[in-house]
Structures are given as C-alpha cells and as structure tokens.
Amino acid sequence: MVTRTPSPDTRLLFSIMAPAADRPGFWGQPTSTLDWCEENYAVSFYIAEFWNTVSNLIMILPPIYGAIQTVRDGLEIRYVFAYLGLTAVGIGSWCFHMTLQYEMQLLDELPMIYSCCVFVYCLYECFKQKSSMNYFPIVLLLVFSVLVTVVYLQWKEPVFHQVMYGILVACLVLRSVFIVTWVYPWLRPLSYTSLSVFMMGFLLWNIDNIFCDTLREARLRLPAVVGAVTQFHAWWHILTGLGSYLHILFSLYTRTTYLKHRPNVKFICGVWPVIRVEPPKKK
Numbered sequence: 564m565v566t567r568t569p570s571p572d573t574r575l576l577f578s579i580m581a582p583a584a585d586r587p588g589f590w591g592q593p594t595s596t597l598d599w600c601e602e603n604y605a606v607s608f609y610i611a612e613f614w615n616t617v618s619n620l621i622m623i624l625p626p627i628y629g630a631i632q633t634v635r636d637g638l639e640i641r642y643v644f645a646y647l648g649l650t651a652v653g654i655g656s657w658c659f660h661m662t663l664q665y666e667m668q669l670l671d672e673l674p675m676i677y678s679c680c681v682f683v684y685c686l687y688e689c690f691k692q693k694s695s696m697n698y699f700p701i702v703l704l705l706v707f708s709v710l711v712t713v714v715y716l717q718w719k720e721p722v723f724h725q726v727m728y729g730i731l732v733a734c735l736v737l738r739s740v741f742i743v744t745w746v747y748p749w750l751r752p753l754s755y756t757s758l759s760v761f762m763m764g765f766l767l768w769n770i771d772n773i774f775c776d777t778l779r780e781a782r783l784r785l786p787a788v789v790g791a792v793t794q795f796h797a798w799w800h801i802l803t804g805l806g807s808y809l810h811i812l813f814s815l816y817t818r819t820t821y822l823k824h825r826p827n828v829k830f831i832c833g834v835w836p837v838i839r840v841e842p843p844k845k846k
C-alpha cells in the first residue's frame with residue numbers, strides 16, 4: 564500500500580516514484596490517498612486494479628439476495644439496511660479500485676463506517692421489543708458517523724479512517740462474545756466462524772501492505788495464475804465480505820431467536836449459507 568496526499572505536487576512526485584509494474588490507464592493519474600499493492604492497469608486498460616475490483620462481487624450479490632429474503636420473510640427493516648449497507652460498500656469499493664480516484668475512495672471508505680454503525684445498532688438492540696426504535700443509540704451512531712465524515716473530509720489521513728473502523732469492529736466483537744458466552748452459547752460456531760474469517764482477511768490485508776515489494780518481485784517471475792492468487796487485498800475483500808455476511812446471519816439469528824421466529828441456517832446449492840425463518844408458533 565502506498566499512501567499519498569492528493570495535491571498536484573505530490574501527484575507529480577508519485578508519478579516519478581511509481582513502481583515500474585504500474586501502467587497508465589483509462590481513468591488517468593490516480594488521485595486517491597491510497598494505492599494498493601496490485602499493479603495498476605496490468606490486466607485491463609479500463610480497470611486500474613482488476614483483481615481488487617472483481618473480488619467485490621462477493622460483497623455485492625449475496626447481500627442483495629439476503630435483503631430480498633428479509634423483506635419476503637417480513638423481518639425488521641434494520642436487517643435490510645444491514646444487507647444493503649454491505650452491498651453499498653462493495654459497489655463503492657468496486658468504483659474505487661476500478662478508477663483509483665479520490666472521490667471513489669470516499670465512496671468505499673465512508674460506507675464502511677455507516678454500514679458498520681447499522682451492524683452495531685442491530686447487535687446492541689437485539690434483545691428489545693419487536694419493531695421498537697431506540698433513539699439514543701441511533702443519535703449516538705449518527706453523530707459518530709457525521710463526525711468521522713467531517714474530520715476525514717478535512718484530514719485526509721487513511722489511518723484515521725482505519726482506527727475509527729477498527730473501533731466499530733471491536734464493539735461488534737465484544738458484543739458477539741457477550742451474546743455467545745452468556746445468552747445463546749449454541750451460536751458460538753456461527754459467531755466464531757464469522758470472526759475468524761474476518762480476522763484472516765485482516766491478516767492478509769497486512770501481509771499485502773507489509774510485503775508488497777516482495778510480492779511484486781515474485782509476480783514478475785511466476786506464472787500469471789500465481790499473480791492472481793497472490794493479490795491479498797482481493798482476498799481481504801473476499802474474506803471480510805464473507806465474514807461481514809456471516810456476521811449479519813449471526814445478528815439476524817440472535818434477533819429472530821429472541822423474537823421466537825425459529826430461524827434455521829440453510830445452504831443454497833449446498834454451499835452458500837442463508838437464514839430461513841418460520842413464524843412464531845401460535846399458543
């Protein structure tokens with residue numbers, strides 16, 4: 564990962580310093596404050612980081628299906644927002660990696676904060692009355708989102724965004740551990756699978772950033788297929804996309820169990836997990 568400020572001077576400097584494997588492409592000189600390890604315009608003239616772009620499909624398509632199913636099952640609208648929030652991150656991230664333009668970077672990073680706030684609301688409000696709305700956490704999360712947005716628009720420091728996002732993820736982890744320790748221990752496998760998959764993605768995100776030079780050198784010498792599978796930022800998309808999706812299933816399972824809806828995890832085509840619910844039994 565290369566960090567840069569989007570001023571014209573630095574852009575010129577960066578174009579001089581840019582690694583040899585990067586090529587010019589359709590969207591012009593990158594203006595984003597981050598440029599990931601994948602070689603720019605190496606696969607397509609129209610897509611700056613090809614693997615980092617297409618790997619977002621996992622964050623776009625399955626949550627759309629989840630949102631439709633949530634509406635069909637008559638479940639709470641907050642879970643539709645959770646699924647569609649993940650889709651919004653995937654679309655923003657697609658646009659960012661395809662163009663490497665600063666405006667598109669914001670479309671990727673700010674929805675990460677907003678959708679995580681929706682996840683936090685869902686998980687911290689899962690033991691409340693059906694369709695209840697608690698305005699205090701809503702206002703708190705809205706103020707947090709607005710503050711992060713305003714500060715990040717002024718202070719274009721990616722580490723600030725990463726720390727704010729990390730705080731929200733930590734809130735989710737703590738609440739999940741509380742739920743599976745004290746309330747529904749039988750949900751441990753689902754919760755810990757979501758957490759492990761997410762953390763594995765985070766590990767690969769760090770490997771991609773720390774060992775970028777070594778990875779780029781190796782890709783020059785190895786067959787193209789190895790080049791594709793060593794795009795660890797793309798793996799981060801796949802694993803955090805899956806981990807976040809599983810987290811929504813865990814949150815929805817917790818909530819529907821509390822509301823006595825009798826949820827079940829089913830596997831579409833034997834592989835892709837979804838939640839099906841039956842209405843509460845009449846007494």
Ligand SMILES: CCCCCCCC/C=C\CCCCCCCC(=O)N[C@@H](CO)[C@H](O)/C=C/CCCCCCCCCCCCC
Pocket residue numbers: 597649652656659671672675678679682721724725726728729732733735736739757758761765800803804806807810
């Ligand atoms: C209990 C399981 C946790 C599930 C968490 C679910 C949170 C879901 C929220 C949103 C979905 C986002 C999915 C990731 C999209 C990634 C898009 C992306 O790559 N964006 C980059 C630009 O391309 C962006 O700059 C990347 C930022 C990365 C920030 C990394 C911070 C990770 C912090 C993890 C901290 C774990 C703390 C655990 C403490 C116990």
Ligand SMILES: [Ca+2]
Pocket residue numbers: 598599600601602603612
């Ligand atoms: Ca790149």
Ligand SMILES: [Zn+2]
Pocket residue numbers: 615656660796800
């Ligand atoms: Zn990304």
